Amino acid sequence: MSPSFASALAAAREAAGGQNYPGGALYVVATPIGNLADVSLRALHLLQLADAIACEDTRHTQALLRAYGIDKPASAWLAVHQHNEAGASHAVVERLRLGQRVAYASDAGTPAVSDPGARLVAHAREAGYPVMPLPGPSSVTAVLSVAGISAGHGEFVFAGFMPAKAAERDAFVATLAQEPRAVVLLEAPHRIEMLAASLAVLGPRPLTVGRELTKQFEQVHTLACDAFPAWLAADAKHARGEFALVLHPAPVAAALGEGERVLRLLLPELPVKTAVKLAAEISGEPRNALYEAALRLKAGGDAEG
Template identity: 50%
Template sequence: MQTTGTLHVVATPIGNLGDLSPRALEVLGSVSAVCAEDTRHTRQLLAHFGLERPLVALHQHNEDAQAAQLITRLQAGESLALVSDAGTPLVSDPGFRFVRAAREAGVRVSPVPGACAAIAALSVAGLASDRFAFEGFLPAKTGARRERLARLASETRTLLFYEAAHRIDETLEDMAAAFGPARHAVLARELTKLFETVLDGPLEALLAQVRADPNQRRGEFVLVIDGAGDDAEARTTEGRRLYAKLIEHLPPSTAAKLAAELSGAPRKALYGGG
């Protein structure tokens, strides 16, 4: 009976090439092909380590079409590696549809762990790490981004976000508005790279630092935000968010009553009319 090959999901460095594990090197050098988000980037990575393997482009625009062909190869006994441009595949990167299809087809999927920017930032943030929520990239459009942040304002878990350099200023501003300027946060920039910086403090202070120093608006960012605090604070934050939405359609007293019932927050904290 013919056995299937293995799909290896391989983490690659987020900056420092020394973070590629010996096991990852062994796997990348032995598979039939490497499925890569950007084949040019991955070819350079492999060349740095003296490896040359066939590359297959697998990205958000062709993942569904490529998956069927790749699974046929796996079922025929070939083993493949899946990598992203940097870090652990599928973390804010394409690939989960391919992995899901492979598992549904009975193909063994094996992780080769390594670098992940979100976990690296959390490990040095000094914020609660027993419970956290990874939100990836926020919406690029201002209205959608603010709406997402408003929904997260009462979240008690530590929050992790990725952000691009050209939006870091406005994202910090929106976070200060949604979470409050005093909410503690950590801004991790260019992790494991030459100009790595990790700043921490209230959101308003981080925003001021970023605006004052152009260097802090360059590179790749992970934002780690402290949770909303105790349950009473979280309920009040959520209640105020609901009240702000409901008052657009209901009288203030009715909006406050409904928001209090839904959130568990004291009505007086939402509506000064009592």
Template identity: 45%
Template sequence: MESTATLYIVPTPIGNLADITQRALTVLEQVDLIACEDTRHSGKLLSHFGIGTKTVAIHDHNERQRAQWVIGRLEQGQSIALVSDAGTPLISDPGYHLVTQVREAGHPVVPLPGPCAATTALCAAGLPSDRFSFEGFLPAKGKGRLDRLGVLAREPRTMIFYESPRRVLDTIADIIEVMGPDRPLVLARELTKTFETIEGRPAADLLAWLKEDDNRTRGEMVLMVHGHKAQEDELDGQTVKTLKLLAKELPLKRAAALTAEIFGHKKNALYKYGLEQGW
């Protein structure tokens, strides 16, 4: 461990306790204090490994206020480990405001590698993994969720979401509505645990499969969505917007020709699209 007071970001297992690293155990044993999302939850983990380091609660509701308290402890020479309930802190978990303020105060922040449900699921999904977008949790309410999915409908990268058992069926139904029934999905649930399941199907098929057995919608979930595959003649939003603006000022053929020159599309395809839209 570093000789100066340090804030350590320590990942903990997402299910299987054997996934904790030796370095994580060493840090948790040697720091002066462990900042936990839930001290009772983390207490069980620490007890399992015989770690008696003092704990303090830092979570979504008190993180901003406790940050200065943590900085005060660091200034006194005490090192602190930050853990969440499971996985890597800050990944859809508290810690962002704390880390920002600690760094701004000039104290070192040292991240440890370790478990993360998003990347663990992606490795086994069979979806493109060279580029991906981690989206965390979708909005809980239907309209907000539909609006967000609408923004992501043409995202070309694989998308990774965290989802709850209560909403997963509604979420997949919304994906079908916005992205179509054939969009490939992979649902990973209970990763590293006894009932780990990784199931990949087109959206409509996956929804039907989940409805066949209530047990399939239980547990912690990672939902992955194949990125949008643009068709060769498909028009993106910026192209359509440009064509529409030009068509208001110019004959459609001229507007189509200029738009084709700007964006590299075929002018006949743009002209046909404009006619279909009544421009």
């Protein structure tokens, strides 16, 4: 255990020990997304009390608990991850039937939000056992809190990871172009350049990039979508680490008038980029705005023909 956490366990017992933590219940425990100090006192207390720890990666969570001075016997650990969640849920329910307190933790952040856990929670509820949340760290709320979305635009959509296949990715971006609310995205370092290239078609729409949130070299930067690829290329460090991003709410679009009328005529006959180029030349309207309009028309099936 790190000496800095020696007093944390005592504080956890003092602060959270008064609440009832019944047996035969599944406790969904949020764990730090990078900074170990972000763990809640109630999470520390419950992890000490738990008879069993179900987790995405037993090695990762064992190391996490040991950093806090919590050690559990081998019999207490259950691996529940995306590849075995349906089957492993039965083992968890059996522990609940025996009256055990079972804690579930994913590798980082809040379980069942992009991470595994949702099927386990559903299975436990269907079997008649209570499921209790222990809230805490989440990359989703962390990046939203520093995006500076103005009052009146508080609604957001959590989209998670962008599809890997090109056709699905294009359809995904077309949907983003039509979405007026803020959108939270997640991405891994080996795919961040692909995501940046895909989002660049959204032009000047603001994007807040959260990189390595809560860790020593965390970085938060807001820029236009079409400036994202150049920002990544400017410094090799910019592409390192895990990413949480906020695509800001779409600005209220100005009426495109002639440009949109031309697009409706051209889109059934030409590729999107060609139709946009010609519509911009004919109407004199901004190409980025016309591109977003073209994606909207294609996705909505509004182009003539």
